[in-house]
Amino acid sequence: MKPSADCTLSLGGLLEMMAERLAADGVADPPPPVEMIAACLLGLTRDRLDSEAGRPPTPEESDRLRRALDRIAAGEPAAYILGAATFLGREFEVTRDTLIPRRDTEELVRIVLYEVRSRPSPGRLRLLELGTGSGCVAISLALERPAAAVVATDLSDACLAVAGRNARRHGVAERMTLVQGDLFEPLDRLAGGGPFDAIVSNPPYIPTGRIDAMGRAVALHEPHLALDGGADGLDFHRRILAEAPRYLAPGGLVLLEHESDEGIIARRIGEQAGAFEDVRVLRDSRGFDRVLTARRR
16 A cells, blocks of 8 residues: 555545455455454544544554555464454454464354254253363353353463453453363363363364465464364364363263364264264355264263
8 A cells, every 4th residue: 555545545445445455365264344443453433433434544544554554465464463353243352372263163163052052961051162262262152152161271371361351351251261281181180170061172273284385374473383283184183082081971062173175084083083973074154064073972
């Protein structure tokens, strides 16, 4: 965006240009809406944005937006510049320690909610998320199932700090337990560490050799710890399925997101684990294999 062009644009027009560039950056999925851009970069409320959309931007506003566009053009994910991303219509803080939420993981939440909606439970529904990152999955589940108790683990203290802030922001912190450790490991030192009615995860599932091919925005900026799923992308799925029966209630579900071309192998891993029945691969709303689900015998 050329600085001289800013003079001919209204503030609203400038934000629309920013939104178009964000939509085209290929990382934020879905891209941040104009309202988030204004809030994060200009400090304007929605009402103020509407009332001032026709005025010319100040030089400071133009410079701030232009610099952000330059960073995006250089391959930096828009969500990291804004410090926020949308997930199922809600805004979540993200940092370089966390993955940027995507539509594929929104599908995971929708599938989990459908699968547990009629789940009989003798008491309070108990959900566990492994590798919570920004907390968007666990928090969304807590918001949609207000009677549920949710536990979320992550190896990264930095991620858990972000998840904690997001939980407080969305008013579910009192119903969530965030604990640091590798997958199930912290549950052994946590009071009430099981059994769970459902174990949910969006684990690292990109094959190691594919990460660089995902583009510089992902390969250079997003945390590889949350991306790299080993040679075939399913190392964490094997670990989770091997350990999950110990923490699941009888008849409890495990639901794991995976790449769209990993469904056949993921199902085979679930069947070979031996402790599960009704092993299925569920498709997302676009018809792609998306979530492995299995029920503890």
